[in-house]
Amino acid sequence: MALQAKEQYTVTPVVVPDKLVAELRAILGADAVVTAPEALLTYDSDGSMIVSHPPQLVVLPKDAGQVATAVRLAVREGLAVVARGAGTGIAGGAVPLCGGLLISTARMTDITTVDVRSRLAVVQPGVVNADLNAHLAPLGYQFAPDPSSQRASTIGGNIATNAGGPHCLKYGVTSNHVLAVEVVDHTGQRYWTGDGVIDPVGYDLTGLLVGSEGTLGVVTAAIVRLTPLPEAVRVVLALFPTVVAAAAAVSAVIASGSLPTSLEVMDHNAIRAVNSAYSLGLPETTGTTALIIEVDGVQDGLDDQLDQIIAICRDHGAFDLRPARDPATQARVWMARKSVAGAIGRLAPAYYLVDTVVPRTRLPLMMEHVERLRAEYGMEVCNVFHAGDGNLHPLVLYDPRDPDQRQRAHAIAAGVLELSIEHGGVVSGEHGIGLEKCEYLPRFFSPAELQLHATIHQVFNPTGCFNPAKIFPSDTPPADLAAARAMRLQQRDPASVTSAPAPGSCVAPATPDAAAELLRVCHHAGLPVVPTGGCTARSPTAVTVSTQHWRGALVYEPDDLTIKVAAGTTLAELQSLLAPHRQMIPLDVADAQRSLGSLVATAVDGPRRLGYGSFRDWVLALDVIEPDGIPVRLGAQVVKNVTGYDLVKLYVGSAGTLGLITAVALKVFPQPPASATLLAHLSTPTAAWTLIDHLAASRLLPTAVEYLADTQAIVVAMRAEGHPAAVERHMREATALAHRHDVSVTVLRDVEETTFWQQTVARYAPIANGVLLRVGVWPAQCATAIQTIEQCAARHQVAIEITAHALSGIIYIQTIGDFTAIAAFHADLVAAFPHTRILAAPPMFVPQASVWGQPPVALSRMQALKVAIDPHNHMNPAAFWFSDTRV
Known part of the structure; x- marks a missing residue:
């Protein structure tokens, strides 16, 4: 098993010099350096208790500078460096298996910045989840990821394992809520992966660092995204006769188009444990299973939404339904759910927790398999899991002092993981690989x-x-x-190439296999490759490879809300595939004939990212051809996955510089039953931003808030989608806000609404003889940034049209006129706003280096990734800053 294989890593550690200890004490303080053997034993394991091994030295720094110093000195002496938060992980990720220096973040607990208008906070990694949310609650916000250990777990630990929790069904996992991290590298240098502005240019290092389990550096700070607290919450406990019946109900709820906040399962063993600990009074009959259902949002329509879910539960055999009507009862239910692991001690001396994720529709099959394994090996299993995500957590109850029970517990875990992988699942969903599951990676x-x-x-x-x-x-x-x-x-062998396409040509292989062979030929022939979803050659010195012949769905699971399509499939074709199932991708673009591969590679966004997120949040998996023609799969078609590094986020927005995307797996969404858009017509930018600020501070949850300005008018557009009652509430309250400032409004629905949004996204589409710019800022700075942009345009006598995602900080600028004046205007914007990008322009408008704005602070790391993944710089070599002269 994995644990036995890892024993070979417990090598004789390097001797810690007295000089190192003295240096650390001088810099960090004597009380921040732990050397006593008995004290070191308190850091020898994490919550897994898989293997214990003490570090040789522990430091407790207070800031990033002290972390950097500790890393630099430890590496100088050849010591291993392990970062540790609260030690609540259960995959052995924080066990210092090779001894060395352990860096505890227990004293790094500062919440340094909270910017409610920008919906972000800057925190140190030792901040406890629950403490951050207690700090944010009076402001009306939350940090949405809520692992069961959130009363003790830290933000740094969440980042290390990309933690999820019960509410990530609706709100997403940690990576969806981290905008940037500060990291100390292997030389002791500090760098930020971003500055909190969304969609920065270049590779998504933030997404790569989240879930990397402390193997890529030590995180010393994070900019996290804040989510408004819902106005209302409804919780119901549904009781089923079996865990299989409860799992089937979960699949049916998702298939119906409902997207609750949480769908959590506790089987009869979990009920026994929490009954004993919390006196819930739930029936403990063998087989009885509890499903916790939560929905949240604005008050209007919420009860109706819950009633629909309850009806589905009844149809699938729920024999008792117990509403938790008040906040105190709801908190008690969630306390019981999140305390199952601790309460299990009343049933057995220990448990082995299996963390895996399968497509939601495979849940009943997996539960049947767990029951078979339980009977086969004669072991009790406690099933408590995030059913809405397909994230299983069978807890095998055993006595670790009994070698036979240990062996049987591991056999059950292996059986669960093998069937999960066979049915499209992953090795770990939210706990990480650590040292527990590394031997399973070659199976995946x-x-x-x-x-x-x-x-x-x-x-x-x-x-x-x-x-x-x-x-x-x-x-x-x-x-x-x-x-x-x-x-x-x-290895390149030009002699192995019998024929190769000519530079400047465009080739459209019939299949991905044919494309893999083409890339192999180009690799050996030394020919650069430029991917495209179209049919036009894009470089006179490279071979353009088109995906246009690869169309249609490859794997569609409507009841799982996921789909995998060939990369050449257009957005319009994808929406047509989803529409019969009343599903959609919430992306509005001017050119719906663009391919999915192209949209993912360029990380295109749309107005509704406020309510739904963007490609960074939706893409679950990619099939990619490496620069030498080898096909690889990144990610999996499940909604949670921490099996290895999150390479999907690295390739989203990579502009084809790392490989050729051949297929895309996406999370999809139910079509909302109702939608409406309010247009507020304003006379001044000040009035417009006053209204936007009021919308931001309200309890409303719009899916889009756009600011549109040109020489003719200023308009604020707010879109609401969801239950009809909720949509009407948004229109009613936003109208009242506008009328309070004597602003006239128009409400659009149906065809009028669709037409308006088509016209809006056309405002940031390429136009003939024009230049399209994109500026990114913190949302709180958006109004000031637009004022600066308008002043700059007036100074250079450039006509502009501005459209902004007002609550996201993304500003699009259409310009038409004299290119010399536009070039000067653009140069001023680059100087004022680092995230200024040219999206479309005539070929000779500006030098290449200026297209992307100011180079990011982590540019050298991006260049190193490019060199490592594509050492010959053959994949789209002219993109970004990664030309041959710049690597």
């Missing part, structure tokens, strides 16, 4: 995929100092895997 990844993950490891952790012996199998260290991939890509 191909050799080439494992090599690609190891390549990421070596870019950020080339010395192997950070959290060694984690994630990767013990018999294939990441350094060896990355070296094998590097050797593979360095």
Whole structure:
């Protein structure tokens, strides 16, 4: 088993010099350095209790500077470095298996900035989840990820494992709520992956660091996204005769088009445990299973939404329904759910928790399999899991002092994971791989995929100092895997190429397999490749490879709310596939004939990102062809996955510079039963932003708030979608806000509404003889930024049309006129706003380097990734700042 294989990593540690201890005490303070053997034992394991091994030295820094110093000194002495938060992880991720220096973030608990208008906060990694939410609640906001350990777990630990929790069904996991992180690298240098502005140019290092389990650096601060607290919450406890029946009800609820906040399952063993601990008085009959259902949002329509879900539960065998009508009762129910792991101690000395995710529709099958394994091995299993996400958590109850019980517990875990992988599941959904599951990775990844993950490891952790012996199998260290991939890509044999396309040509392979062969030929022939979803050659010196022939659905699971399509499928075709099932992708663009591969590669966004997110949040998996023609799969068609690094986010927005996307798996959404848009017509920008500020401070939850301004008018557009009563509430309250300021309004529905949004997205589409710019800022700075943009345009006598995602901080600028004046206008914007990007312009309008605005602070890391993944710079070499002269 994995635990036995990991024993070989407990090597004889490097001796810690007295000089190092003295240096650390001088810099951090004597009370911040722990060396006493008995004290070190308190850091020898995490919540998993899988393996224990004490560190040789522990430091408790107070700030990023002290962390950087500690890392630099430890690496100088050849020590391993392991970061630790509260130690609540249950995959062995924080166990210092090789001894070395353990950095505890227990004293890094500052909430340094809260910007409610921008909906973000800057925090240190030792901030406890529950403490952050207690700080935010009086302001009307929350940090949405809520793992069951949130009363103790820290933000840094959440980031390490990309933690989820019961409410991530609606709100998403940690990576959906982290805008940037500060990291200390293997040399002791500090850098930020971003500045909190959404969709920065370049590779998504933030997405890559989240879920990396401390193997890519030490996170010392984070900019996290805040979510408004819902106006109302409804909770119901539904009781079913079996766990299989409860799982089937969950699938039916999702299939109906409902998207509750939470769908959580507790089987009869979990009920026994929490009854004993919390006196819930639930029936403990064998088989009885509880399903916790929560919906939230504005008050209007919420009871009706819950009633529809309750009816589905009744149809699937629920024999008792117990509403938790007041906040105190709701809190008691959730306390019981989140305390199951602790209460299990009343049933058995220990448990082995299996963390895996399957497509939601496979839940009944998986529950039947768990029951078979339980009977086969004669072991009790407690099932408590995030059913709405397909995230299973069977807890195998056993006595760790009994070798036979240990073996049977591990056999059950192996049986669950193997069937999960067979049915499209992943090795871990939210707890990480740590040292518990590394031996399972070769069953999930191909050799080439494992090599690609190891390549990421070596870019950020080339010395192997950070959290060694984690994630990767013990018999294939990441350094060896990355070296094998590097050797593979360095091998080029022009003699093996009998024929190759001419530079400047456009080739549209009939299949992804044919494209893989084409990329192999180009690799050996030394020909650069530029991916495209169209049919026009895009470079005179490269081979343009088109995905236009790859169309249609490859795997569609309407009841799972996921779909996988060929990369050449257009957005219009995708919406047509989804429409018969009353599903959609909430993306509005001017050109719906663009391919999904192109939209993902360029991370296109739309007005409704406020309510639904963007491609960064929707893309679950990608099929990609590596630069030398080797196909790899990134991610999986499930909604939670921390099996290896999140390479999907690295490739979203990568502009084809890392590989050729051949297929895209996406999270999809139910079509809302109602939609309406309010247009407020204003006379001045000040009046417009006053209204926007009032909308931001209200309890309303619009899916879009747009600011539109040109020489003719200023309009604020607010869109609401969902239950008809909720939509009407939005229109009524927003109208009242507007009338309070003597602002006239128009409400659009149906065809009028559709036409308006088509016209709106056309305002940030390329136009002939014009230049399209995009500026990103913190949302609180949006009004001031637009004022500066307008003043700059007037100074250069440039006519502009502005459209902004007003609550997201994204500003689009259409310009027409003299190119010399526009170039000067653009240069001023780049100087004022680092995130100024040219989206479309005539070919010779500006030099390439200016297209992307100011280079990011983490540019050298992005360049290192490009060099490692595409060492010959053959994938779209002219994109970003990654030309041959700049690498």
